[in-house]
Amino acid sequence: MPNLRDIKRRIRSVKNTQQITKAMKLVAASKLRKAQQAILVARPYAIKIMQVLNHLVARCNLDLHPLLENREGSRVLYLVITSDKGLCGGFNGSVLKRAMREVEESRGKEISFVIAGKKGRDFFRVRPQKILHEYLDWTRDFDYMKADEIADLLAGMFAEKTVDRVYVVYNEFKSVMQQDVVVEQLLPVVPEETGIGREEGHVVDYIYEPDEETILEDLIKRYMTVQVYRAFLESSASEHGARMTAMDSATRNAGEMIGGLSLTYNKARQAYITKELIEIVNGAEALKG
Amino acid sequence: MAEQLLELSLVTPGRELVADKVDQVNIPGAEGDIGILYDHAPLITTLRPGPLSYQKGNETVELVVSGGYAEVTDNRVTILAETAEFAHEVDRERAEAARQQAEKVLAKADLSEEEFKEAQLKLFRAIARLEHTEPK
Known part of the structure; x- marks a missing residue:
């Protein structure tokens, strides 16, 4: 028969764990709200800049800018965005699995990585890959400036022709329950074919101030930054969403466990009482006799 | 019309x-x-x-x-x-501090071109903020 005191101790420990997971869930929920808000406010800018860039590229020569250059080459760089902290379900696992799949499937290509997040670093510590750069602890104070720095680094490597293609791998935020791993091409910049101008056949050229090249140069750089910025924001919202879901189910599981343990405890207690009663009755019977 | x-x-x-x-x-x-x-x-x-x-x-x-x-x-x-x-939202105090900071950087002689440009841009920003707002 299980020892009463042991069961009690286990119940208490599970209860403690449950309290922690519950608190983490609430914290993640409030952080998620903030992260979602950040995506919401960044979205108009990202959309507008894409529109402007599309308008511009529809009108000008693609050879104008080094970051637009679509060259044949087999050196591929992946920016992999993971979190700094764990306890968020399959969040990091799925991103890293995807990154490794890219490695396996791209035989003959020379693959390198830029890693964001401690979890990514830990993962690659035991899997030797070419890591060009690491950004640790980004989740704590990520802002537009940081995105700018990262975008600069990537653009620099591309422009110097150390890599021929740059992708970003991250968790896209669909909903609290759902995060999808996506791989997006960052460089060379391929503006979406929106059909504005070209197809409608009314290509009105702009007045450029100061001039086309300067504007394109500037705009593309900023576009890169915005893309990187958005990817990180998405990842951050996904992380909190994933953590919330994971902690929610952990809390629920702990609840179930406590239920089961309480039942065992009560049964054991009942058995103990019954046994004691029988002993007393037997004792009384014996005295009578 | x-x-x-x-x-x-x-x-x-x-x-x-x-x-x-x-x-x-x-x-x-x-x-x-x-x-x-x-x-x-x-x-x-x-x-x-x-x-x-x-x-x-x-x-x-x-x-x-x-x-x-x-x-x-x-x-x-x-x-x-x-x-x-x-x-009406501009924080003049912060802009003033930024201006002084930028000026201090620009006063140094051994700046690389990039550093110079960055500091110059910061200075322009701070000045823009200060010039086009009213002191409270």
Whole structure:
């Protein structure tokens, strides 16, 4: 028969764990709200800049800018965005699995990585890959400036022709329950074919101030930054969403466990009482006799 | 006469400040201030740090931007600013501190060209903020 005191101790420990997971869930929920808000406010800018860039590229020569250059080459760089902290379900696992799949499937290509997040670093510590750069602890104070720095680094490597293609791998935020791993091409910049101008056949050229090249140069750089910025924001919202879901189910599981343990405890207690009663009755019977 | 209004949207990476129909927009272009009215020719320009204002009816709203772009097409004015604040929001104390800091950096002799440019840009931004707002 299980020892009463042991069961009690286990119940208490599970209860403690449950309290922690519950608190983490609430914290993640409030952080998620903030992260979602950040995506919401960044979205108009990202959309507008894409529109402007599309308008511009529809009108000008693609050879104008080094970051637009679509060259044949087999050196591929992946920016992999993971979190700094764990306890968020399959969040990091799925991103890293995807990154490794890219490695396996791209035989003959020379693959390198830029890693964001401690979890990514830990993962690659035991899997030797070419890591060009690491950004640790980004989740704590990520802002537009940081995105700018990262975008600069990537653009620099591309422009110097150390890599021929740059992708970003991250968790896209669909909903609290759902995060999808996506791989997006960052460089060379391929503006979406929106059909504005070209197809409608009314290509009105702009007045450029100061001039086309300067504007394109500037705009593309900023576009890169915005893309990187958005990817990180998405990842951050996904992380909190994933953590919330994971902690929610952990809390629920702990609840179930406590239920089961309480039942065992009560049964054991009942058995103990019954046994004691029988002993007393037997004792009384014996005295009578 | 049909209403001839411009569709103005002013966004920064951090927020959307203006989405409105207005009569006139005055932007601090890289090569001089530009006033935009209805039926303006398509235009793309970079912005310098400076004052941006728009008129809607009799009302004039003033802002301070620090670099970015403006695009004008089909009577839509899109302003992608790096940062932008309504004139009444500007933190003058912070701008003043930023100006002093930038000036201190610029006073050094051994700056690389990049460092120089960065500090210069910071100085311009701070000055734009200070010049186009009223002391409280």
